Amino acid sequence: MNHSEASGPTAAPHAGRTAVAVRNASVIYQTADTPVHALSNIDLDIREGEFVSLIGPSGCGKTTLMRVIADLEHISSGEVLVNGVSPHDARLARSYGYVFQAPALFPWRNVLANVTLPLQIQGKGKAEVKAIALEHLERVGLKGFEGKYPWQLSGGMQQRVSIARALSFEPKILMMDEPFGALDEITRDRLNEQLQQLWQRERRTVVFVTHSIAEAVYLSTKIVVMSPRPGRIVKVIDSPLPDERHLGLRDTPAFMELAHEVREALADGHH
Numbered sequence: 001m002n003h004s005e006a007s008g009p010t011a012a013p014h015a016g017r018t019a020v021a022v023r024n025a026s027v028i029y030q031t032a033d034t035p036v037h038a039l040s041n042i043d044l045d046i047r048e049g050e051f052v053s054l055i056g057p058s059g060c061g062k063t064t065l066m067r068v069i070a071d072l073e074h075i076s077s078g079e080v081l082v083n084g085v086s087p088h089d090a091r092l093a094r095s096y097g098y099v100f101q102a103p104a105l106f107p108w109r110n111v112l113a114n115v116t117l118p119l120q121i122q123g124k125g126k127a128e129v130k131a132i133a134l135e136h137l138e139r140v141g142l143k144g145f146e147g148k149y150p151w152q153l154s155g156g157m158q159q160r161v162s163i164a165r166a167l168s169f170e171p172k173i174l175m176m177d178e179p180f181g182a183l184d185e186i187t188r189d190r191l192n193e194q195l196q197q198l199w200q201r202e203r204r205t206v207v208f209v210t211h212s213i214a215e216a217v218y219l220s221t222k223i224v225v226m227s228p229r230p231g232r233i234v235k236v237i238d239s240p241l242p243d244e245r246h247l248g249l250r251d252t253p254a255f256m257e258l259a260h261e262v263r264e265a266l267a268d269g270h271h
């Protein structure tokens, strides 16, 4: 069965409810000398179940935009709504799961204890917490590794533990800031494929920051191309690729065409 037969000639319309609405949002960092205009007049809609990548050159405000959505940073003007409420209220409702570039696991806790931590903080019972954590470890392909310590795992495996931990309390939105940026290309490819399959199964909303055109095109249903000084959105591209994807897709004309469109938009942003 080819991919297009599996899910139609183009991606299914990701017509879920609005998960994130950013309206005319700007962020100005006050520094000792001149203020830094990190984001300027950002408008963005993300629907439930979309996999959205923010891509752009260093310093264009990708991380700032993600942090604004996730209530880790405040906007200077404009409005941001997450599931219809402020990012602050969304955070209190445990809407976000975070995965950062460095896995940020506790070295003195084994894999299971790292994944159970957010659940323990929620006050769930011990047996329930363990069952949930084991299930999430299995989902990221780490069944049998629950007794290992982070230093006994490869970088890619550590990042899979971080993903399991972020998903353990079933957040509405998974926020991923260059999660695979520090990994070698082969490991990165494999994790891209696993993440894509995970998204296909769960259809959770994902906001993903990356520098890689190939990664953005492979993973996303929507690609947000940004440019620096001040950080703004140059183009929003809805992916025409089918939802079911394998790494071989990267060699197809449709993939290369989309990668070209992203590259052109990035170049336009520099003018």
Ligand SMILES: Nc1ncnc2c1ncn2[C@@H]1O[C@H](COP(=O)(O)OP(=O)(O)OP(=O)(O)O)[C@@H](O)[C@H]1O
Binding pocket: 029, 030, 031, 036, 037, 038, 056, 057, 058, 059, 060, 061, 062, 063, 064, 065, 231
């Ligand atoms: N806390 C801060 N105080 C002052 N300036 C900041 C702060 N955080 C970020 N900036 C500046 O805001 C701009 C946007 O930064 P941001 O980290 O969002 O960009 P980015 O696209 O994620 O970059 P990279 O790809 O290098 O991580 C940059 O010019 C950065 O130097």
